[in-house]
Amino acid sequence: MIEVSDLTVRLGGVTALDSMSVNFVQGTCGLIGPNGAGKTTFFNVLSGFVRPVGGSVRAYGEDLLGMVHFRRARWGLRRSFQTEQAIEQLSVFDNVAMIHEHSRLSRASRRQEVLDAISFVGLEIDPQAKVATLGAAQRRLVEVARAVVGEPRLVLLDEPAAGLPDEETEHLSGVIKAIPGHTGALVILVDHDMSLVSACCGATAVLDFGTVIASGPTGEVLRDEKVMRAYLGTEEIV
Numbered sequence: 001m002i003e004v005s006d007l008t009v010r011l012g013g014v015t016a017l018d019s020m021s022v023n024f025v026q027g028t029c030g031l032i033g034p035n036g037a038g039k040t041t042f043f044n045v046l047s048g049f050v051r052p053v054g055g056s057v058r059a060y061g062e063d064l065l066g067m068v069h070f071r072r073a074r075w076g077l078r079r080s081f082q083t084e085q086a087i088e089q090l091s092v093f094d095n096v097a098m099i100h101e102h103s104r105l106s107r108a109s110r111r112q113e114v115l116d117a118i119s120f121v122g123l124e125i126d127p128q129a130k131v132a133t134l135g136a137a138q139r140r141l142v143e144v145a146r147a148v149v150g151e152p153r154l155v156l157l158d159e160p161a162a163g164l165p166d167e168e169t170e171h172l173s174g175v176i177k178a179i180p181g182h183t184g185a186l187v188i189l190v191d192h193d194m195s196l197v198s199a200c201c202g203a204t205a206v207l208d209f210g211t212v213i214a215s216g217p218t219g220e221v222l223r224d225e226k227v228m229r230a231y232l233g234t235e236e237i238v
């Protein structure tokens with residue numbers, strides 16, 4: 001369970017998060033909202049890149065914001081980025097392994113966990129292949145493998161399906177749904193693809209101008225009038 005209370009972030013003159021309060025209870029949870037609503041900023045707070053001016057985040061009862069950011073990775077925080085972060089010159093294996101280097105495990109167990117993550121996302125390629133040789137969908141799977149390697153407790157996925165064709169999105173959807181059962185982690189999925197969010201997330205929260213305007217079962221949230229109004233003119237909502 002992730003409990004977010006009164007989280008406020010100011011970036012220059014912009015209040016990017018404005019007293020954001022919400023609980024993410026279990027499984028794969030959706031976080032949606034129009035462009036500029038504050039979704040990526042929220043992930044940046046959780047991963048320690050942005051310091052809020054107020055509020056708290058408790059993750060399984062622990063004060064996440066009180067942890068220095070490199071300890072958060074060891075604690076089990078993982079994320080993927082809205083802009084691709086996989087390093088082209090490195091192999092698939094090394095891209096995933098570099099996220100896992102803070103682990104206390106032996107080298108052999110660490111190696112096995114990296115291979116398990118690559119196989120879990122369904123990448124059927126030589127782990128020694130350079131990322132530069134992969135197509136867009138495979139690169140995206142490398143990023144998801146980086147986000148689930150080891151023993152993740154909280155996995156943040158920022159628009160993992162953006163720009164992917166339907167067939168690849170469907171594969172990714174199966175992978176995302178399987179993360180909680182496979183790893184025990186809670187997943188927060190940010191995406192503008194409402195059919196992906198509906199397929200993966202039992203519960204969804206909606207941010208608008210840095211504030212949560214609705215949260216609950218995904219189907220109900222997507223039919224909420226406030227939510228439809230927030231999206232008018234920006235995105236089609238199903």
Ligand SMILES: Nc1ncnc2c1ncn2[C@@H]1O[C@H](COP(=O)(O)OP(=O)(O)OP(=O)(O)O)[C@@H](O)[C@H]1O
Nearest residue numbers: 011012014016033034035036037038039040041042
């Ligand atoms: N470094 C920054 N400096 C100033 N303002 C910023 C900065 N980063 C983001 N913002 C502003 O903060 C607000 C929230 O942005 P954020 O990127 O979190 O939105 P988002 O919900 O992820 O949007 P999108 O769906 O387009 O990715 C926006 O108004 C944005 O312009």
Ligand SMILES: [Mg+2]
Nearest residue numbers: 039040041082
């Ligand atoms: Mg964003």
